[in-house]
Amino acid sequence: MNRLAVELPGLSLKNPVMPASGCFGFGREYAKFYDLSKLGAIMIKATTLEPRFGNPTPRVAETPSGMLNAIGLQNPGLEKVIEEELPWLAQYDVPIIANVAGSTMEDYIEVAKRISQAPNVHALELNISCPNVKKGGITFGTVPEVAAELTKLVKEVSAVPVYVKLSPNVTNIVEMAKAIEAAGADGLTMINTLLGMRIDVKTAAPILANRTGGLSGPAIKPIAIRMIYEVSQAVSIPIIGMGGVQSAEDVIEFFYAGASAVAVGTANFVDPFVCPNIIAELPTLLDELGFDHISECTGRGWNKGGPTVYCGA
Amino acid sequence: MKTEQMTIVHQEPIAKNIYKLTLAGALVQQMNEAGQFVHIKVSEQANPLLRRPLSLCDINKEASECTILYRKEGAGTTLLSQKKTGDAVDVLGPLGNGFPLEAVQAGQRALLVGGGIGVPPLYELAKRLVNKGVKVTSVLGFQTNEAVFYEREFAEFGETYVATVDGSYGMKGFVTDVIDERGLSFDVLYACGPKPMLRALEQKFPNKEVYLSLEERMGCGIGACFACVCRVPGSDTAYKKVCSDGPVFKAGEVVL
Numbered sequence: 001m002n003r004l005a006v007e008l009p010g011l012s013l014k015n016p017v018m019p020a021s022g023c024f025g026f027g028r029e030y031a032k033f034y035d036l037s038k039l040g041a042i043m044i045k046a047t048t049l050e051p052r053f054g055n056p057t058p059r060v061a062e063t064p065s066g067m068l069n070a071i072g073l074q075n076p077g078l079e080k081v082i083e084e085e086l087p088w089l090a091q092y093d094v095p096i097i098a099n100v101a102g103s104t105m106e107d108y109i110e111v112a113k114r115i116s117q118a119p120n121v122h123a124l125e126l127n128i129s130c131p132n133v134k135k136g137g138i139t140f141g142t143v144p145e146v147a148a149e150l151t152k153l154v155k156e157v158s159a160v161p162v163y164v165k166l167s168p169n170v171t172n173i174v175e176m177a178k179a180i181e182a183a184g185a186d187g188l189t190m191i192n193t194l195l196g197m198r199i200d201v202k203t204a205a206p207i208l209a210n211r212t213g214g215l216s217g218p219a220i221k222p223i224a225i226r227m228i229y230e231v232s233q234a235v236s237i238p239i240i241g242m243g244g245v246q247s248a249e250d251v252i253e254f255f256y257a258g259a260s261a262v263a264v265g266t267a268n269f270v271d272p273f274v275c276p277n278i279i280a281e282l283p284t285l286l287d288e289l290g291f292d293h294i295s296e297c298t299g300r301g302w303n304k305g306g307p308t309v310y311c312g313a
Numbered sequence: 314m315k316t317e318q319m320t321i322v323h324q325e326p327i328a329k330n331i332y333k334l335t336l337a338g339a340l341v342q343q344m345n346e347a348g349q350f351v352h353i354k355v356s357e358q359a360n361p362l363l364r365r366p367l368s369l370c371d372i373n374k375e376a377s378e379c380t381i382l383y384r385k386e387g388a389g390t391t392l393l394s395q396k397k398t399g400d401a402v403d404v405l406g407p408l409g410n411g412f413p414l415e416a417v418q419a420g421q422r423a424l425l426v427g428g429g430i431g432v433p434p435l436y437e438l439a440k441r442l443v444n445k446g447v448k449v450t451s452v453l454g455f456q457t458n459e460a461v462f463y464e465r466e467f468a469e470f471g472e473t474y475v476a477t478v479d480g481s482y483g484m485k486g487f488v489t490d491v492i493d494e495r496g497l498s499f500d501v502l503y504a505c506g507p508k509p510m511l512r513a514l515e516q517k518f519p520n521k522e523v524y525l526s527l528e529e530r531m532g533c534g535i536g537a538c539f540a541c542v543c544r545v546p547g548s549d550t551a552y553k554k555v556c557s558d559g560p561v562f563k564a565g566e567v568v569l
Contacts, residue, residue, distance in 0.1 A: 022538075029537040029557070032314060051550040053542075058530045060540040062389075065359040067532065074539045074552070218359040246359070269533035270354065270362060272405065273316065 003293050004282055006040070006261050008238050009186035010123040010161035011095055013040040013261060015279050016294055017251065020242045020265035021046055021099035021125060021165075022071065026085040027092075033272045036092040038279060043189075043263055044085065046101040046127050049111050051077035056209040061198045066219030066244070067266060068196050070210035073101050073127075078111050086118045095122035097163070105150055108140075113157040123160050126151065126185075129167030129192035141167035141192070144179035151183035161186035163240065166231070168223055169195050177231040189240040189263065190231065191224045217266040218244040225257045232258025233302055246274060248281035252289065255297035314408065314535070315340070318401040322378055324394070329459035330385045331430070332394050333370075340404060341377045344369060346411025347437035348505070348526055348561045351381070352534035353393065354403035361389045364405060366531045366556070368505070370433035371440070382433040382462065408534050409560045412438050412524055417501040419446030424499035425467075426488050426514060428454045428506025432463060434526060435505055439470040450474075450497055454488040454510065457481050489513050508569055515564045523564035529555040544568040 004015035018041040019030070026044050027036050036042065054074030061068045075081070081098075089096055098115045102108040108126070116124055128150060129141035140150050147164070155162050164180045166173060168191040177188055193214025198207040206212070224243025232239050241259030245251060246267035254262045267274040282294065291297060319338035327333045340351075352364040371380035385394045396402065412434075417423050423442050425435045432453050439449050449471035455461045458481035467473040474491045475483030484491050488510060491497070504514050505526035515523060532538035536557030545551035546568055553559060553567050 025537040025539075029533070029535045032535075053544070053550050053552060054539065057541065057543070059542075060363075060530055060532045060538070062361055062363050065362055067362060069532070069538070069540065071539045074542065077550075217362050266362070269538055270364060271316065272533075272535060 003286055004279070006295060008240075008260060011041060011097070013095070015040040015282070016261035017275055017279050017282075018043055018097070018240075018261065018263050019268055019275055020263035021097075021127070023265040023268045026081070027089055030268070030272055034276050036089070037094050038276045039094050040261065040279075041095045041097050041122070042089065043097045043099055043125055044081070044089070045075055046073050046099040047075050047078055047081045047111055047115060048073060048101050048103075049078050049107045051075065051080070058207060058209055059213075061207040061213065063196065063198060063215060063217075064219060066215050066217030068198060068208060068213035068215055069193070070208045070213035072210065078114060082115060082118055086120060090120045096120045097123045097125050099125045099127050099165070100154070101127040105153060108150060109153055109157055112154045112162075116157075116159040121160060123186070124154070124158055124162045125189050126154055126162055126164045129165050129169070141176075142170050144176050147176060148179040148183035151180050151185050155184045163187040163189050165192055166190040166227075167192050168220075168227055173227050174230050174234045177235050181235045181237050185237060187238045187240065188231065188235065189242065191220070191227055191243045194220055194223065216244070218246060220244050221250065225253060228254060228257040228259050229301060232299060246270070248278050248285045251278060251282065252285060252297055255294065256299070256301035258299045258302065260295070260298050314343070314406065316403060316405045319404045321396055321398055321400045321402065323398060324396060326394075327382070328462040331460070331462050332383055332385060334381045334383065334393070335378055336381070336402065336404065337376070337378045338404070339377065340406065341372060341374055341379050344372045344374075344379055344407045346407070347372075347414075347441050348411030348434045349407040349409050350434075350534075350560065351379075351404050351406030352408055352531075354405075355389045355392045357403075361392070363389075363532065364534060365389050365393065366408070366534050368434040368526075368560075369407065370436045372437055382430070384430045405534065409556055410558070412503050412526070412561050414441055414445060416522055416524065417442065417447050420448070421500040422448040422450060422498070424492070424497055424502045425449060425451045426454075426492075426502065426504040426506070426510075427451070428488060428510040429456065429460065431504075431506030431510075431526065431528065435503065436463060436466060438503055439467060443470045450499065452476070452488045452491045452497070454478070454491075454506070455482070487513070489517060492517075512569045515569060518564075524561055525564055525569070526561045527555045527559055527567075527569075529560075531556050
């Protein structure tokens, strides 16, 4: 028995660990370090209809236990991803989850329709939550009706299951998740980065050229855990959890909160071997915790702890 | 290109906020080019989170040691400066593409121009050029007297000029002023330093062979995060990554 194998809509994963979109390019850089077939899946960099250069530099700024980024969805465009990146990735025995982004509904639909037909794309991740692009991006991710409409339209054209990536930059993430589930999404991925900012003490200027950026890394893990904990109990579609994962223990914590698989983002930048290392450590950790299979961990945290105490409003 | 726990052999301050760090480890055997860099994790904790890209100043394969000169500036480099002989540091590298030695022939003259913390990678370059029989002239620019380092070390390889912006040491002004005033001539120019300096050199010598090493904020250091991209002249979408396509580019190859 493969104790780490996970079945999700469209995805037969040999293990539940995958690099998160935007933190792994299209895999070429990491293939110099290890065999990409070791990964459960790969969430490739967001693809838009036309090539995008992205934002001016500086595009990253470090924060306590985290980093801000404002890359701006730089990517070579749909054509190149279909003709060059996906065929290159096909040499590896690993399902691809294609992250789809755009400025208009029509963009999303066109990219989703065509990229979902690539043979190694097993699922789509609808990027309605990028905080770093002026048009589109996050507006699709903050208004439930708009997110639901987009989900529905993409579902109609996609040849593979559709996961929707949720933004934490909302007042009520459960409401958003429910609207997206009702619109027919096959799964959720969460969370995207939190909108943040840093200002240089000497110059008083924002450090990022884009002024604001998305916060990621261990700093956001507690927020991801809380949101997955809430959303997973309110919906019945599976969740791929992300936000500050850097160890096998973190993977288990995300499962306890309600995730069925986990993506690793920023940690890839710190340690290129982090994904295979986590995968290698998971069986020992399952032994220590007394689980036969990783799936037993999903939602384990739901009915634990005392009654919820609300402080303040 | 891999990660290794390298051991600190020696660390000392050599100028104001400038530290000389010597590391030992098998990784040195993979360090083949002057101008490459390593990506160092200064803490085992999540804070500070990212690695620090630091250029190689001296590569000694025989002793399996490499030397890095860095400026103590933020929390990360402060932590690094507190490490002691015998401590281990997590090093990813060697990364990037170095200065092309083949651009200059034995008997020809190379001009090496460094600004501030851009000076260190030129040291290994000077060493290799002299070994090849190339004549080397070095121009080193610093802000002020206290920030000057490695003048003597460069002088071992050839004529060396130092300039400070405030005139407190060497000639007053910028590296370009030194080149003008001394009428320095060369076949190939190699430079590393802040962007305004690189831009000035590029504009000054449009018809010469010029190689520039860029400094940029980095995330991963291996080309995956797209933090350190720069534009390619004449295109809206074409780009190069400083970490993996550079950090050394031929003048005109990227928009500075």
